[in-house]
Amino acid sequence: MTQTVAVLGAYQSDFRTHIPDHTFVEQAQLAAVGALADAGMAGDDIDAFVFSLAPTHFMGVADADRWAIDHIFAAGKPIFRVHTGGATGGSAVQAGYTLVRSGMFRSVMIVGAERIAETPDAQEVLNLIFDVFYERDMPLSTNTTVGLWTTRYLHRFGQTQEDLARIAVRARRNAMKNPHAHLKGEITVADVMASKVIAYPLKLFDICPRSSGSAAMILGNMEMAKRYCSRPAFINGAAGVTDTYWIGDRLSPTSKFEFVDLGPAAPAARACYARAGISDPTRQIQVAELYDPYTVMYPVQLEQMGFCAPGTALRLDKEGFWDMDGAVAVNPSGGTLCTNPIAVSGLVRAIDAANQVMGRAGAMQVAGVRNAVSTAVGGIAQFFNCTVFGAEPYWAGGHA
Amino acid sequence: MSTPTESLEVVSCEVRLHYNYAVGQVAGRFMQGLREGKILATRCSKSGLTYLPPRAYCERTFERCDSWVEAPGEGVIEASTIVVRGFEGKRKPPVAIAFVRLDGIDSAIANYVDGLDLSDYEAAMKRLAPGKRARVVFKAHREGRITDFSFECME
Numbered sequence: 001m002t003q004t005v006a007v008l009g010a011y012q013s014d015f016r017t018h019i020p021d022h023t024f025v026e027q028a029q030l031a032a033v034g035a036l037a038d039a040g041m042a043g044d045d046i047d048a049f050v051f052s053l054a055p056t057h058f059m060g061v062a063d064a065d066r067w068a069i070d071h072i073f074a075a076g077k078p079i080f081r082v083h084t085g086g087a088t089g090g091s092a093v094q095a096g097y098t099l100v101r102s103g104m105f106r107s108v109m110i111v112g113a114e115r116i117a118e119t120p121d122a123q124e125v126l127n128l129i130f131d132v133f134y135e136r137d138m139p140l141s142t143n144t145t146v147g148l149w150t151t152r153y154l155h156r157f158g159q160t161q162e163d164l165a166r167i168a169v170r171a172r173r174n175a176m177k178n179p180h181a182h183l184k185g186e187i188t189v190a191d192v193m194a195s196k197v198i199a200y201p202l203k204l205f206d207i208c209p210r211s212s213g214s215a216a217m218i219l220g221n222m223e224m225a226k227r228y229c230s231r232p233a234f235i236n237g238a239a240g241v242t243d244t245y246w247i248g249d250r251l252s253p254t255s256k257f258e259f260v261d262l263g264p265a266a267p268a269a270r271a272c273y274a275r276a277g278i279s280d281p282t283r284q285i286q287v288a289e290l291y292d293p294y295t296v297m298y299p300v301q302l303e304q305m306g307f308c309a310p311g312t313a314l315r316l317d318k319e320g321f322w323d324m325d326g327a328v329a330v331n332p333s334g335g336t337l338c339t340n341p342i343a344v345s346g347l348v349r350a351i352d353a354a355n356q357v358m359g360r361a362g363a364m365q366v367a368g369v370r371n372a373v374s375t376a377v378g379g380i381a382q383f384f385n386c387t388v389f390g391a392e393p394y395w396a397g398g399h400a
Numbered sequence: 401m402s403t404p405t406e407s408l409e410v411v412s413c414e415v416r417l418h419y420n421y422a423v424g425q426v427a428g429r430f431m432q433g434l435r436e437g438k439i440l441a442t443r444c445s446k447s448g449l450t451y452l453p454p455r456a457y458c459e460r461t462f463e464r465c466d467s468w469v470e471a472p473g474e475g476v477i478e479a480s481t482i483v484v485r486g487f488e489g490k491r492k493p494p495v496a497i498a499f500v501r502l503d504g505i506d507s508a509i510a511n512y513v514d515g516l517d518l519s520d521y522e523a524a525m526k527r528l529a530p531g532k533r534a535r536v537v538f539k540a541h542r543e544g545r546i547t548d549f550s551f552e553c554m555e
Contacts (some may be wrong), residue, residue, distance in 0.1 A: 060413070060415070118410075121488075123487055124488060127487060131453070132421050133421070133423060133427045133430075133431075133453070133546065134427075134453040134509070134510070134546050135510055135546075137545065137546050137547045138490070138497055138510050138511065138512065138546075139483045139486065139487045139490045139491070139493070139495065139497065140497075140510065141487070143485070144481055144483050144497065147481030147482075147483070148479035148481045148497075148498075148499065149479065150481075151479055151480055151481055151525070151529075151530065152478070152479045152530050155529060155530045155531070156530075196484075197482075197521065198484055198485050199481045199483050199484060199485070200481055200482040200484065200525060201525070202481070244459060246453070246507060247479075247499060247508075247510070248452065248453075248478075248499050248501075248507040248508035248509050248510065249451075249459075249506075251478035251479055251499050251501060251507070251508040252478070252501055252505075252506050252507055252508065254449060255507075256460070259479065
């Protein structure tokens with residue numbers, strides 16, 4: 001029988017460039033231990049595991065989920081590895097949600113770790129995701145393709161690099177209240193503009209850091225929620241949409257989805273909101289935790305997820321719409337621009353959104369949060385997923 | 401979670417892997433076209449869509465692409481950037497790259513843009529801006545690789 005799904009507990013480490021005194025699997029273990037402690041549960045209370053693991057070239061051990069099984073107390077239980085590039089953490093949460101919702105398992109732990117500082121070859125690693133015959137001879141990477149995206153976005157809406165720079169300024173300011181954030185502090189638009197050019201018009205401060213760290217979230221059915229959590233967050237909506245591999249197929253009047261629009265975002269958000277009973281996101285959602293490793297991805301998601309019309313997010317930003325006390329508090333955590341542990345970034349977005357609903361967001365807490373949404377994006381905007389966390393369970397088409 | 405300790409050591413490893421990727425029939429025909437100074441696309445008569453890079457099947461109708469067409473040597477820049485931080489084994493930065501949609505083709509294809517003065521990024525980007533026209537320029541010596549051609553700004 002279809003089950004209501006609740007968040008019972010979570011853990012995220014502090015994120016930084018390098019964590020030399022733990023190995024990859026020890027990081028995953030700390031997250032598993034931390035989430036169990038947060039939920040007041042023991043290892044035996046978890047029925048199944050989802051391992052959130054993106055490309056393993058960064059940490060250098062192929063299929064490291066195998067290595068981690070004992071460390072996360074999963075031996076003897078079912079485990080599923082999930083990988084959708086940068087969207088991995090969000091997909092992992094949705095896989096865990098599906099396993100509980102189907103009634104197959106009472107509780108599921110979603111756990112993962114990231115480790116990026118042990119190879120100096122990050123851009124070369126990211127170049128490997130491109131087509132070997134037509135694309136890999138070009139310097140294509142996440143940075144350079146977002147350079148292409150940013151050029152097209154600014155050109156289309158007549159906006160400037162300074163408009164985007166304000167997003168980075170706000171992100172680092174918000175992150176000052178986030179004890180786990182990697183980059184934080186007061187910077188100015190001039191600082192962003194003066195940071196070194198990576199792929200014009202993209203500059204260093206338009207780009208997330210690469211972060212190491214780990215995270216875990218425990219989901220359970222209503223029975224487990226009653227037993228373990230006085231104030232759970234409920235996963236009321238979840239949806240994900242994919243797009244063509246080919247960027248060039250998203251740059252034509254005959255494209256199914258347009259590159260600039262992050263094509264999968266609008267249909268995924270519509271499906272997610274319909275499941276969660278959201279008809280007016282700006283009024284019904286108080287917090288958005290958006291996956292924004294680049295400044296341009298922040299306005300695009302707000303526009304495509306129905307928070308404002310295309311081309312208006314940066315203008316509304318200037319008026320304070322997305323501030324902590326604005327129409328919607330966007331990325332109170334500082335978002336992915338400040339912290340990007342690739343394999344678990346989407347999971348961290350989900351944890352930060354759920355914490356807002358559970359009243360556990362500490363100095364980042366926004367008052368009166370009834371609904372919060374998290375997103376994850378991966379594979380050069382090829383994967384998009386979003387999840388709505390609510391203070392009450394919601395069933396589209398009637399209650400269980 | 402952790403406090404870095406100075407005495408911690410590392411175990412070092414260098415991974416070297418070699419691959420020989422078979423190009424297959426579709427990319428093989430495209431690469432042969434490059435040797436002959438042609439850019440070949442595939443077309444699906446059912447959807448009317450023409451694909452570059454060429455595809456075996458139309459990804460909208462799931463029907464087999466049923467003809468090859470030679471793309472014209474000019475088109476419009478859809479997205480562009482100047483790559484300032486480089487990659488090993490590729491051209492020395494700064495380099496301009498663009499996705500250009502050749503006239504009559506339903507998708508854009510990426511390549512380097514040559515012949516631009518990249519000492520002033522803003523001025524170069526004005527010539528490279530989305531909507532500007534670009535032409536295909538083939539190398540004299542061609543080896544059946546995507547780098548057999550590059551783009552040049554026409555405006």
